[in-house]
Amino acid sequence: MDDETRPGEAMPAPDRAGRDRASELTRMTAAELAAAIAGGQVSALEVTDAHLGRIDAADGQLHAFLHVAADSARAAARAVDERRAAGDVLGPLAGVPLALKDVFTTTDMPTTCASRILGRWRPPYDATVTRRLRQAGVVLLGKTNMDEFAMGSSTENSAFGPSRNPWDLARVPGGSSGGSSAAVAGFEAPLGIGTDTGGSIRQPAAVCGIVGVKPTYGGSSRYGVIAFASSLDTPGPLARTVLDAALLHEAISGHDPCDSTSVDAPVPPVVAAARQADVSGLRIGVVPELSGEGYQPGVLARFNEAVELLESLGAKIVEVSCPHFSYALPAYYLIAPSECSSNLARFDGMRYGLRAGDDGTHSAEEVMSLTRAAGFGPEVKRRIMLGTYALSSGYYDAYYGKAQQVRTLITRDFEAAFEQVDVLISPTTPTTAFPIGERADDPMAMYLADLCTIPSNLAGNAALSLPCGLAPEDGLPVGLQIMAPVLADDRVYRVAAAVEAALTQRRGGPLLDAIRGPAGLPAPVLPTTARASGHGGSSA
């Protein structure tokens, strides 16, 4: 994990089909694997073993996992095989392996939130998402790395060291769900689960070249998700294809009486939308506030190509201004830290986790302060103090109160925009993956990674990131963000699936095949015709 890595060194995809069966299994999509398991062409156990083998081979460099649960994963796979043998009808993801972010409670694995303050805590209960995955027959391979308590955009805030981007091991995989993203992009698992508070699913998905979705707030349960900012935290899927993300979205969603903010409404038809993959007649809005200065040229180039592609597929493109989006970042960095300062007060070293300084000379209050100083990393300390400041009497109206008003204005911007268009689009991130260490001690530079993703957290609507090509200047993936109204999650899948189909046809294969290793930057693999025409918008 601390081996020397040369800039540009990558973690290439496993060999193409035919060479070796285990490699072939790790390259398959979740939908393909589930069909093969249900059809008896392969056992769930063999699928799990293939992925455990890939983790053995790749995770020394990727460091996507904090805990690999090989024995319980094999047991879960065997249980699926036994159910099939007994003639049970298997669910659409039965036997498919998954990488679970270490923010979800699991009774049979440690749950650390990548923090020293929880140590090797073993929760006494499963999160609702964990429980639903188990019920669906999904095989939990282990728990993945993240920024401590989901605060960060790079996984560098993990107490256990950063994860690495499969495209370039010297770069971050994004964050905070960077471990799950690196695992999926690195073919250690076909599916991952993350949480998105300010972009923590979409941003890592974008910089790793995979699909990531923030469902409508309340669409997926927060029960058993260790709280960061409760009015924003949203669990969601990571996958290599839009259909796989939709299947996982459906598996974890739905009303949960254990979460009072869970939405009591039918799950939007996301799987049907992913299969529909049709944008003809759809009105799509481009947000000018999420573009321009400060954005990497290659990111804007790929985004503009995606806009042209959507138009060529029959969508109607219009520009829709959302004037308050430029205040989303400052509002978020008041609201989220305020909620975090309150939520993280529960870590007091009294009932579970770390306790420091309990040597008989210190009072309980001193032990709390010593425990929190020893157990939290710098970013968590910064945010707790920032939130404490924003909520102080005398500052409350000028900071937290004002940020809450901005939140109203951003929600109104979305409502006005969605009267004109069916979905909004933007780049997911202003830049591609940045080098490990570049922003580690510059909080404001790090916060900018969430510039485009934060508005949908503040308003609670659904948003998805889809890879839309590689930036020419660095050969790294670029994400296209698609945003839809509250509870219209199906629309982001419908648009993403159409773009994915057109791009895959143009490229002649999956984007992740462009990861080249062990040395040298990956090169874009557009067919010559598309490259010559600049955008190839008509090839689909």
Add this chain to the structure above:
Amino acid sequence: MSIARAEVAHLARLSRLALTDEELDHFAVQLDQIISAVARVQEVAAEGIPPTSHAVPLANVFRDDVVIPPLGADKVLDQAPAVEDQRFRVPRILAED
């Protein structure tokens, strides 16, 4: 808008974080930068705009009062840093004087 080091030390006390002098020096500079940046929210004309505390408007969410088996003392105390007589053992709470 700026924040003094003494104010950061006060925030650390309120936050129950026993920070070192070096940490206080470092965080004072960073918090000053962050607070200056987020103060931009004050530029927004928001006269008469109601605050939003939550993305989904919800009020009085109830669920059925269903009895489920409790975890039990052993399971609850299983992860405690210190246990005595089936209870959490904590450092002294009251001052000696």
